[in-house]
Amino acid sequence: MEKVNLDQLNTFALVVRQGSFSAAGDLLGLTQPAVSLQIRQLEQRLQVRLLERVAKRVRPTSAGEVLLEHIARINTAVDNALGAMADHAQEIAGVITVGTGATACIHLLPSLLRELKQNYPRLNIGVRTGNTDNMVKAVEENRLDIALVTLPASGRNVQLTPLLQDEFVAIFPADGTNVPVEFTPQGLGALPWVAFEAGSSTRRLIDSWFLSAGVKPMPVMELGSIEAIKEMVAAGLGYSIIPRMALTDLRGRSLTPVLERTLAIALRQDKPLNRALQKVIAGLNGLKQLP
Structure with a gap:
């Protein structure tokens, strides 16, 4: 047959x-x-x-x-x-596909990927970017081996392990225009806001921070790229709220009350942990030590 x-x-x-x-x-x-x-x-x-x-x-x-x-x-x-079979190999080798958001991909993963490539030349790591819901779904369906996502999240047969906290900060143009006295929902709510696109986990967290204080600001623009947001702020078109890890040439001001997000590792509960995937997980856990 x-x-x-x-x-x-x-x-x-x-x-x-x-x-x-x-x-x-x-x-x-x-x-x-x-x-x-x-x-x-x-x-x-x-x-x-x-x-x-x-x-x-x-x-x-x-x-x-x-x-x-x-x-x-x-x-x-x-x-x-x-x-x-991989456990019987002498070298760490194979292909591991990692999913993450664009911000972590740009500002968190490069040094880790460089270190893994230097230590294990036969280990190939592919990276896919997307929002948390899509990343969890891809892990659930075995299209991704592992993902770095923002909590809260949920998925069938997916284990979510908190990894690190990332503070959100307010950023303003370098000339200091429109900088409020307090970086509170009330202090920021009336100012021109360059926001993340609606529907993203980052946007939901920021919206909740405002709504908990009874403030509902109207963004002057909504963008899907954090780098585009930073350029718009630098051009003087408004302020924004971004993860601290994404700060470069713009100064970030802590919010009151503090707003943080929790980044977590998403992994299928029945995922075989071969040696290559174990090295990737260990590398991600090493990110906890970053300042």
Whole structure:
């Protein structure tokens, strides 16, 4: 009897996740007909229909839903086998994919990644950036090996381990214009605010800080890049509130009351901890010692 093809199983899972054959093909580097052929061959092998189209999106059938649960367990078993083999290797080697927010990617990870590359030349670390919800989801679905996220967060079968505290500070143009006497919600609320884009975990924390004092400021602009925010502040277009780790040439003022975020490691509870992943986790834990 012909064995089930692992590539076909993972292609099926990706089609479900993306909601279309063409979107899955773009990620896999395959044409839409090639993706369709893999799904058709899998359905013929299993003798069931796995997908159906609902409101212009591809959805799994009831059989497809059951298969998805098995695929997650199959991938875990494969990871366990690969991890067991890696434990027998003399060198730390392999590919580890880390997810994080853009701020931590720019200001926290470079030195860690440089040190790991110097110590373990055969260890390849890929980095993906995104918001906390997407990072946790990717860890849950085994598309990321590990992620650095902002609490609060939650995910099925995902363990979240607090790593370090990062204070938020207010930044103003270097010429000192529009600097309030107190860096409180009331003192800042009426000033032009260059804010993070709505929906991000950072923006939710800052909004909560204002709302706890009954203040609801209206941003003059909302940007997704912290570097763009800093440029707008430097140009005199307003103030902003950013993580202290992102400070460079702008002076940061502590807020009253203090506003902090907790960065945490997100890892699947059943993730095999091969030697390569253990080194990455140890490196992240070493960030606790940073000033």
